[in-house]
Amino acid sequence: MSEHFDSYDASYGEVVEGSIRFSGLQHDFFLAAKADLLRRLVGERCLRQGGADVRGLDVGCGVGALHPYLDGAFDRLDGCDVSQKSLARARRDNPHITYTACTTDRLPYQDGAFDLAFASCVVHHVPPASRPNFFHEMRRVLRQGGVACIIEHNPYNPLTRIAVFRCPFDEDAVLLGAGEAARLLRDAGFRYIRSEHFLLLPSARPFARKVERALAALPLGAQYACVAYA
Numbered sequence: 001m002s003e004h005f006d007s008y009d010a011s012y013g014e015v016v017e018g019s020i021r022f023s024g025l026q027h028d029f030f031l032a033a034k035a036d037l038l039r040r041l042v043g044e045r046c047l048r049q050g051g052a053d054v055r056g057l058d059v060g061c062g063v064g065a066l067h068p069y070l071d072g073a074f075d076r077l078d079g080c081d082v083s084q085k086s087l088a089r090a091r092r093d094n095p096h097i098t099y100t101a102c103t104t105d106r107l108p109y110q111d112g113a114f115d116l117a118f119a120s121c122v123v124h125h126v127p128p129a130s131r132p133n134f135f136h137e138m139r140r141v142l143r144q145g146g147v148a149c150i151i152e153h154n155p156y157n158p159l160t161r162i163a164v165f166r167c168p169f170d171e172d173a174v175l176l177g178a179g180e181a182a183r184l185l186r187d188a189g190f191r192y193i194r195s196e197h198f199l200l201l202p203s204a205r206p207f208a209r210k211v212e213r214a215l216a217a218l219p220l221g222a223q224y225a226c227v228a229y230a
């Protein structure tokens with residue numbers, strides 16, 4: 001698995017652009033929508049306890065493409081990945097963020113270290129048999145009351161299916177729907193699980209985002225976020 005994404009350290013952005021070009025949208029648009037969603041979670045979920053820093057963890061951060069869009073969202077953001085070459089690129093591009101390699105099935109952090117842990121387009125690359133452990137590890141590194149956010153491709157959206165089919169690094173992808181993500185979260189001990197579909201409309205305008213949120217329960221958007229409390 002590590003070697004798989006090591007080959008895309010220099011070309012990750014261009015490869016994603018190539019697979020979504022047919023939609024007329026750019027990678028930036030997707031990254032900004034995910035960052036907006038994560039910022040909303042940090043705000044909504046009252047993650048700041050007293051005066052303590054809000055700590056975020058990006059599990060499977062890859063080359064750190066999302067991190068410039070999250071500037072200021074957390075007091076401290078960490079990223080980890082199994083791909084050492086992706087992490088080297090992430091370190092070059094985002095020198096203020098701490099990146100750590102995942103070298104075993106255990107995430108390289110202490111229990112309860114984070115307020116919010118997210119994994120964006122990672123789980124479909126984790127073999128189904130390894131997913132329960134992946135979710136348990138996300139639960140372990142969150143403090144009591146911390147939030148997990150799993151962002152995934154919506155397998156019921158035909159345009160998403162085309163993008164995945166066209167993306168060379170998705171050759172190993174085993175997509176999972178929001179129901180399956182929720183089940184994995186529940187089995188790992190998470191509570192108050194909810195899903196929202198997003199990236200339905202090709203606009204980042206506030207009105208478009210409002211419409212998307214009104215329709216978020218329906219499996220229409222290109223991706224979904226499954227959110228749960230530890």
Ligand SMILES: C[S@@+](CC[C@H](N)C(=O)[O-])C[C@H]1O[C@@H](n2cnc3c(N)ncnc32)[C@H](O)[C@@H]1O
Pocket residue numbers: 001002005059060061062063064065066080081082083086102119120121122125126134
């Ligand atoms: C499609 S990329 C997504 C990268 C980034 N999250 C983003 O949204 O741009 C998937 C990433 O997940 C990483 N990955 C896959 N399995 C992993 C695991 N078990 N633990 C940590 N990272 C993993 C891969 O190395 C790759 O960098």
